[in-house]
Amino acid sequence: xxxxxxxxxxxxxxxxxxxxxxxxxxxxxxxxxxxxxxxxxxxxxxxxxxxxxxxxxxxxxxxxxxxxxxxxxxxxxxxxxxxxxxxxxxxxxxxxxxxxxxxxxxxxxxxxxxxxxxxxxxxxxxxxxxxxxxxxxxxxxxxxxxxxxxxxxxxxxxxxxxxxxxxxxxxxxxxxxxxxxxxxxxxxxxxxxxxxxxxxxxxxxxxxxxxxxxxxxxxxxxxxxxxxxxxxxxxxxxxxxxxxxxxxxxxxxxxxxxxxxxxxxxxxxxxxxxxxxxxxxxxxxxxxxxxxxxxxxxxxxxxxxxxxxxxxxxxxxxxxxxxxxxxxxxxxxxxxxxxxxxxxxxxxxxxxxxxxxxxxxxxxxxxxxxxxxxxxxxxxxxxxxxxxxxxxxxxxxxxxxxxxxxxxxxxxxxxxxxxxxxxxxxxxxxxxxxxxxxxxxxxxxxxxxxxxxxxxxxxxxxxxxxxxxxxxxxxxxxxxxxxxxxxxxxxxxxxxxxxxxxxxxxxxxxxxxxxxxxxxxxxxxxxxxxxxxxxxxxxxxxxxxxxxxxxxxxxxxxxxxxxxxxxxxxxxxxxxxxxxxxxxxxxxxxxxxxxxxxxxxxxxxxxxxxxxxxxxxxxxxxxxxxxxxxxxxxxxxxx
Amino acid sequence: xxxxxxxxxxxxxxxxxxxxxxxxxxxxxxxxxxxxxxxxxxxxxxxxxxxxxxxxxxxxxxxxxxxxxxxxxxxxxxxxxxxxxxxxxxxxxxxxxxxxxxxxxxxxxxxxxxxxxxxxxxxxxxxxxxxxxxxxxxxxxxxxxxxxxxxxxxxxxxxxxxxxxxxxxxxxxxxxxxxxxxxxxxxxxxxxxxxxxxxxxxxxxxxxxxxxxxxxxxxxxxxxxxxxxxxxxxxxxxxxxxxxxxxxxxxx
Numbered sequence: 035x036x037x038x039x040x041x042x043x044x045x046x047x048x049x050x051x052x053x054x055x056x057x058x059x060x061x062x063x064x065x066x067x068x069x070x071x072x073x074x075x076x077x078x079x080x081x082x083x084x085x086x087x088x089x090x091x092x093x094x095x096x097x098x099x100x101x102x103x104x105x106x107x108x109x110x111x112x113x114x115x116x117x118x119x120x121x122x123x124x125x126x127x128x129x130x131x132x133x134x135x136x137x138x139x140x141x142x143x144x145x146x147x148x149x150x151x152x153x154x155x156x157x158x159x160x161x162x163x164x165x166x167x168x169x170x171x172x173x174x175x176x177x178x179x180x181x182x183x184x185x186x187x188x189x190x191x192x193x194x195x196x197x198x199x200x201x202x203x204x205x206x207x208x209x210x211x212x213x214x215x216x217x218x219x220x221x222x223x224x225x226x227x228x229x230x231x232x233x234x235x236x237x238x239x240x241x242x243x244x245x246x247x248x249x250x251x252x253x254x255x256x257x258x259x260x261x262x263x264x265x266x267x268x269x270x271x272x273x274x275x276x277x278x279x280x281x282x283x284x285x286x287x288x289x290x291x292x293x294x295x296x297x298x299x300x301x302x303x304x305x306x307x308x309x310x311x312x313x314x315x316x317x318x319x320x321x322x323x324x325x326x327x328x329x330x331x332x333x334x335x336x337x338x339x340x341x342x343x344x345x346x347x348x349x350x351x352x353x354x355x356x357x358x359x360x361x362x363x364x365x366x367x368x369x370x371x372x373x374x375x376x377x378x379x380x381x382x383x384x385x386x387x388x389x390x391x392x393x394x395x396x397x398x399x400x401x402x403x404x405x406x407x408x409x410x411x412x413x414x415x416x417x418x419x420x421x422x423x424x425x426x427x428x429x430x431x432x433x434x435x436x437x438x439x440x441x442x443x444x445x446x447x448x449x450x451x452x453x454x455x456x457x458x459x460x461x462x463x464x465x466x467x468x469x470x471x472x473x474x475x476x477x478x479x480x481x482x483x484x485x486x487x488x489x490x491x492x493x494x495x496x497x498x499x500x501x502x503x504x505x506x507x508x509x510x511x512x513x514x515x516x517x518x519x520x521x522x523x524x525x526x527x528x529x530x531x532x533x534x535x536x537x538x539x540x541x542x543x544x545x546x547x548x549x550x551x552x553x554x555x556x557x558x559x560x561x562x563x564x565x566x567x568x569x570x571x572x573x574x575x576x577x578x579x580x581x582x583x584x585x586x587x588x589x590x591x592x593x594x595x596x597x598x599x600x601x602x603x604x605x606x607x608x609x610x611x612x613x614x615x616x617x618x619x620x621x622x623x624x625x626x627x628x629x630x631x632x633x634x635x636x637x638x639x640x641x642x643x644x645x646x647x648x649x650x651x652x653x654x655x656x657x658x659x660x661x662x663x664x665x666x667x668x669x670x671x672x673x
Numbered sequence: 674x675x676x677x678x679x680x681x682x683x684x685x686x687x688x689x690x691x692x693x694x695x696x697x698x699x700x701x702x703x704x705x706x707x708x709x710x711x712x713x714x715x716x717x718x719x720x721x722x723x724x725x726x727x728x729x730x731x732x733x734x735x736x737x738x739x740x741x742x743x744x745x746x747x748x749x750x751x752x753x754x755x756x757x758x759x760x761x762x763x764x765x766x767x768x769x770x771x772x773x774x775x776x777x778x779x780x781x782x783x784x785x786x787x788x789x790x791x792x793x794x795x796x797x798x799x800x801x802x803x804x805x806x807x808x809x810x811x812x813x814x815x816x817x818x819x820x821x822x823x824x825x826x827x828x829x830x831x832x833x834x835x836x837x838x839x840x841x842x843x844x845x846x847x848x849x850x851x852x853x854x855x856x857x858x859x860x861x862x863x864x865x866x867x868x869x870x871x872x873x874x875x876x877x878x879x880x881x882x883x884x885x886x887x888x889x890x891x892x893x894x895x896x897x898x899x900x901x902x903x904x905x906x907x908x909x910x911x912x913x914x915x916x917x918x919x920x921x922x923x924x925x
Contacts, residue, residue: 105794107736164813172820176817536715579718579721
């Protein structure tokens with residue numbers, strides 16, 4: 035069986051494609067919707083909004099999350115804002131400009147039709163969120179306020195202090211709770227998906243483990259929607275929540291869903307630097323800080339003077355110097371790579387020299403401390419709590435960290451994977467951000483997929499019929515359950531000498547060094563050699579204490595790390611095959627004379643979708659060619 | 674620094690628990706409190722013992738999953754700080770630290786330091802939302818909202834749902850949690866149509882879940898990692914009174 039990549043992009047001019055798709059969709063009449071069941075895995079922006087909206091339409095929804103409440107999903111940690119082409123600022127924004135910026139920001143590796151739809155829907159998201167009571171920042175006249183963000187020259191970002199993700203998630207969570215109360219959604223917190231069940235070639239259910247009792251359970255449905263987020267935790271240290279993991283999408287991949295562009299990872303430029311070996315995660319400082327903060331390093335290598343004693347003429351505001359038109363607001367990949375270059379060349383600051391300054395002195399003298407406090411107060415507090423330094427008086431120290439994964443399961447225009455009935459939304463899919471995501475676009479995509487796309491496209495899938503009745507009694511469930519139970523038993527039985535975390539840290543370090551901000555063919559080959567060895571050692575020597583029939587956090591981690599190992603290998607394989615640099619994927623061999631990413635559009639203007647062919651077989655690469663009809667392929671320039 | 678921990682261990686919901694003593698050696702003051710527990714857990718795992726179960730996720734002070742009573746104080750000694758953002762520099766070498774779960778009648782212990790807080794979700798289910806079905810919304814700028822109201826709504830909406838207010842309250846009341854949501858939505862024009870029905874239903878649900886009543890001790894506000902003001906409880910009580918007196922407000 036070989037998979038076929040049919041993107042199902044509607045015909046017609048780009049601005050009519052979504053309208054046309056909606057018109058051509060098959061519909062499920064209201065009475066029949068009640069007869070259909072849908073499983074949603076994950077309760078972040080994408081999952082909660084999808085579950086709530088599908089329930090409003092009448093579908094019977096089961097929603098799963100591993101946290102103790104759907105409100106904990108990691109969307110909650112997004113700080114800066116959400117983009118929308120409202121043009122409330124009258125600064126020349128439009129749906130086409132948001133589309134253009136996103137395609138360019140993604141370094142021409144996204145599917146144009148999907149991005150255009152995203153830009154189109156962006157305006158509805160703001161309306162929906164306001165109606166739900168999301169307390170966006172407002173001007174004195176009572177209208178919505180906007181701020182600017184990296185990779186754009188217009189102000190189109192809506193925000194709620196530094197807690198935009200929290201407020202949008204709570205909006206979606208409250209809509210979800212409303213539907214739980216109405217009986218349309220059954221919620222399963224502290225429950226983790228451990229396998230996908232495929233019957234007659236269609237996704238018909240999942241196998242879960244109740245994280246409190248350890249019970250392994252079967253859930254059947256007419257369609258499955260994965261909204262389980264990204265896989266940045268492959269790197270161990272990332273800005274992801276500790277529980278964020280790739281298990282749902284990886285298990286689906288192993289059941290036949292192609293995995294697209296796994297090497298596209300985003301390294302966020304403004305995170306708090308690592309302080310020691312004990313570090314368990316990295317903390318992001320919103321990109322919105324770059325609106326008012328200026329990035330610099332000392333001109334003199336190894337300058338040990340306190341920052342406030344370094345005079346202006348001895349500072350190198352390197353982003354403003356190299357990119358005069360975008361300055362500190364260059365996209366994330368560019369900002370991160372530049373920070374790395376500065377530190378690698380000996381200009382870094384702070385312990386170990388892995389940091390650059392983000393300085394608010396000029397903004398504070400221009401606007402006053404009160405205005406800065408109003409804009410970023412909670413971020414400054416968070417920085418001070420972690421570092422014990424006061425950013426109102428001492429510049430912040432920042433360094434890039436793994437933040438977001440643009441890659442994910444391959445989906446067509448209807449957000450369906452290569453397994454019929456399996457849909458993938460939000461960060462878990464690959465669709466809209468190409469090789470680099472612009473700031474304030476993740477929230478936009480999660481909610482566009484969840485509120486406005488999947489509730490319609492799922493109907494189109496269900497209305498086409500051909501679904502035979504399947505219950506949890508079907509033999510495919512028993513087989514999948516037995517597999518899950520055997521794997522759990524094996525992890526518990528090993529009783530080796532090393533903890534799960536020690537393996538995870540080692541894998542993360544390896545990936546950061548070999549498949550991080552700068553990649554070489556040599557390093558990637560080494561990683562492809564080392565990862566299977568480490569994985570083999572893991573299964574032989576991991577120590578998972580406790581039992582499987584109760585709350586066991588070591589066991590939860592152990593299963594996730596086992597999947598991280600397998601995905602890490604595919605990431606390196608994808609990074610090695612892509613002999614070009616684009617967005618977050620920077621191959622040292624492929625750069626312009628002044629160190630910018632050098633794409634090869636002749637050879638690599640495609641989506642790389644990998645097919646799993648078994649644990650002992652090489653994955654097979656399938657290509658979806660990308661056509662750029664609206665935005666002309668050019669080298670990105672932010673100068 | 675070296676510390677002695679006394680930690681609540683409880684194998685399951687229906688099994689009695691007890692305090693166990695652990696030594697935490699070579700702790701860096703730059704570690705977060707949870708990273709200190711990670712270190713202890715690594716040592717326990719290597720020694721073949723079961724690690725201490727504790728809830729946590731984002732470790733950025735926003736998801737609300739971390740909890741812990743630290744020396745009898747919800748989220749520990751630092752004001753306006755969730756446990757995950759508390760750093761060991763707040764302690765001194767040689768300290769003995771008592772670590773317990775958030776305790777309340779409505780928060781049964783699941784294991785060790787993990788408690789079941791789904792009662793808070795059910796309070797939201799009862800009415801903590803604006804019924805705005807997807808797709809029906811007018812333009813975002815159609816209804817201006819005075820900046821003071823939007824800011825005040827945001828102050829209330831900052832609640833992370835951790836339950837520290839409940840754990841800190843001598844009555845085990847969830848009034849601050851409930852009031853924050855009642856006020857967030859009640860301060861906005863979009864929240865007006867359901868305002869009275871919302872407060873009645875949420876307060877009723879809070880009572881049904883076994884949370885205690887509010888007698889304005891004010892401990893909740895002290896423990897709240899987002900420093901949400903107790904003024905919102907007064908506001909909720911006003912709304913509740915008005916809703917109770919107004920005819921025709923169905924409770925269910």
